[in-house]
Amino acid sequence: MNSPFQTRVTELLDIQYPIIQGGMTNISDAGLAAAVSTAGGLGLISASFGGGTPEGLRQEIRRCRELTDKPFGINMSVGRGDRTALIEAIIQEGVSILFTSGRSPEAYMPRLKEAGVKVAHVVPSVRFGVTAQKVGVDIVVAVGRECGGSPGLDDVSTLVLVPRMVDSLSIPVIAGGGIGDARGFVAALALGAQGVQMGTRFIATRECIAHPNYKEALLQASERDAIVIQQSHGTPHRALRTEVSEMILKREMEGASAEDLAQYLSSESNRRAAVDGDLGAGFLYAGQVAGLVGQVLTVQEVIEDIIQRAVALRERLARL
Ligand SMILES: Cc1cc2nc3c(=O)[nH]c(=O)nc-3n(C[C@H](O)[C@H](O)[C@H](O)COP(=O)(O)O)c2cc1C
Numbered sequence: 001m002n003s004p005f006q007t008r009v010t011e012l013l014d015i016q017y018p019i020i021q022g023g024m025t026n027i028s029d030a031g032l033a034a035a036v037s038t039a040g041g042l043g044l045i046s047a048s049f050g051g052g053t054p055e056g057l058r059q060e061i062r063r064c065r066e067l068t069d070k071p072f073g074i075n076m077s078v079g080r081g082d083r084t085a086l087i088e089a090i091i092q093e094g095v096s097i098l099f100t101s102g103r104s105p106e107a108y109m110p111r112l113k114e115a116g117v118k119v120a121h122v123v124p125s126v127r128f129g130v131t132a133q134k135v136g137v138d139i140v141v142a143v144g145r146e147c148g149g150s151p152g153l154d155d156v157s158t159l160v161l162v163p164r165m166v167d168s169l170s171i172p173v174i175a176g177g178g179i180g181d182a183r184g185f186v187a188a189l190a191l192g193a194q195g196v197q198m199g200t201r202f203i204a205t206r207e208c209i210a211h212p213n214y215k216e217a218l219l220q221a222s223e224r225d226a227i228v229i230q231q232s233h234g235t236p237h238r239a240l241r242t243e244v245s246e247m248i249l250k251r252e253m254e255g256a257s258a259e260d261l262a263q264y265l266s267s268e269s270n271r272r273a274a275v276d277g278d279l280g281a282g283f284l285y286a287g288q289v290a291g292l293v294g295q296v297l298t299v300q301e302v303i304e305d306i307i308q309r310a311v312a313l314r315e316r317l318a319r320l
Contacts, residue, residue, distance in 0.1 A: 003040070004311050008172040009195035012118060012138060013097060014071050016040035017307055018195030019185070020141075021202045021299075022122075022176060023047075023075020023099055024149070024285070026271045027210055028202075030060045034067035035207040035299035040307075043068075044099055047076035047086055048267065054089035061093040073097030075122075078105050091115040099141065101150075104128070106135040120174065122197075124152025129165050129173075140169060141197050144177030148200040148238050148287035151177070151228065159191070166192030180289035182309030186317070200226075200287040205299045211277030214284055215296050217242065223291025229283065230265070233258045239283040240290065244273070248283065 003016045010018050019041035021028060025048045033043025045064055050056020057074070064072055074090050076083060079102025087108055090098060098112065101122040105112070112119050113136060120139035121132040129140040142165040144158025145151040156164075158177040165173045175188035176197035188196045203210045204218050217240055225241040232252045239245040248261055258265060269282030297305070 004307065005189070007189075007194040009139060009174060012172065013042055013073075015042045017303060018174075018189075019303055019306065020044065020099075020174060020176075020195060020197040022141075022143075022149070022197045022199040023101070024199050024203070025267065026274050027208065027285075028075070029209055030064035030067060032202065032205070032208050032299070033072045034064045035205070036202065036303070037070035037072045038068045039300040039303040040070075041303055042097070043072045044075040044097075045072065047074055052086075054085045057086055058089050058093055061090070061095055071097060073099055073120075075099040075101065077102035078108065079103045083108065084111075087111065091117065100137075104131050104135055105137065106131075109136045122176070124150070124161070125154045125156070126161070126164050126168050129169055133169050133171050137171070139172050139174060139194075140165060141174040141176055142193075143197070144175075146226075146238075146288040147177035148226065148285045148290075151236050151238050153234070153236065158188075162188065162191040162193050178287060178289050180292045182306045182313055184289070184292075185306050186310050186313045198289075199285075200289050201293055201302060202299065203286070204293045204296045205302060206296060207299050210274055213277040213279055214274050217279070217284065218286055218290050218293055219296070221286065221290040221293075223288045226286045226288045226290050230258065237283070237285065238287055240286040242279055242284060244280060245283045 007018045017040045021036040021043045023044040023046045028046045029049050033045045036043035049060045078100045097118050099120045119137045121137045122141040123129045142161050144161045145155050162175040172194040174195040174197050175193035179196045180201035228236050229248045272278045272281035
């Protein structure tokens with residue numbers, strides 16, 4: 001495929017540009033995934049769509065297929081519960097790319113490999129990347145502490161995590177966390193990554209179902225406005241600084257447990273805030289790169305801007 005940035009990841013996933021739209025619970029539906037794939041990257045549908053049922057996920061996959069003829073994938077947390085039925089649904093629908101997160105996908109690897117599914121596993125730590133390679137995944141996504149979503153407990157930044165991961169593995173590594181423009185993209189490639197995964201940047205796109213209140217809050221945010229909550233519960237989440245996230249943090253400091261705060265931590269309260277725009281209902285995920293997001297653009301504009309500027313940047317660096 002014609003691309004100024006061909007890597008092991010573009011070859012493995014059969015995509016034009018090594019830009020992945022990370023799975024985002026309640027946010028990355030078929031519409032966003034299809035827009036990213038059509039623009040030459042790889043879109044991922046979050047398995048949270050379709051109510052978490054195999055039939056619901058099938059419908060979302062079919063919707064995506066109607067919107068794009070390019071490859072797309074699914075992101076699924078394999079942390080808790082049995083995912084066998086969801087994985088069978090994916091295989092039967094002919095989706096051949098799965099990004100897993102949460103815990104090692106080991107239990108599902110024999111079936112996934114038998115079905116020819118390419119598996120990328122998302123991790124915040126080198127030791128989890130090493131395990132993922134051992135159990136047979138094709139790609140590891142190394143996500144640093146700057147990221148929106150779950151930064152993991154080790155607190156290692158992308159700038160250190162990615163080269164450590166690259167040095168520790170033989171399979172390709174995708175870098176995530178803090179990447180939102182051409183500078184981050186080129187830097188990730190310089191660190192040895194074969195591609196990038198971005199979440200926060202894609203929220204501020206026209207095709208994203210995030211509520212305008214969420215997008216506006218993201219545009220207004222600086223790099224200091226993505227705070228880590230629930231560290232005290234052992235499950236850190238990076239979220240936009242809002243009244244709700246600051247209240248959660250304050251109550252945590254006073255000793256509140258996850259059960260005490262359950263009303264604000266559920267997936268449904270996140271959906272009400274993120275999609276319905278009721279910012280008092282729950283917290284909103286966002287990474288530090290929010291400080292670099294200044295405009296709502298189309299997905300194609302985001303991707304083309306990155307690629308065009310990255311080509312110019314590469315030439316500028318070569319002249320140094
Ligand atoms: C709104 C939002 C929801 C997310 N949900 C998930 C998820 O369900 N599963 C997952 O593995 N990662 C999730 N992530 C992480 C992204 O897939 C991606 O790794 C991360 O956003 C990259 O960092 P960045 O936000 O700095 O671009 C989420 C991120 C955001 C911003």
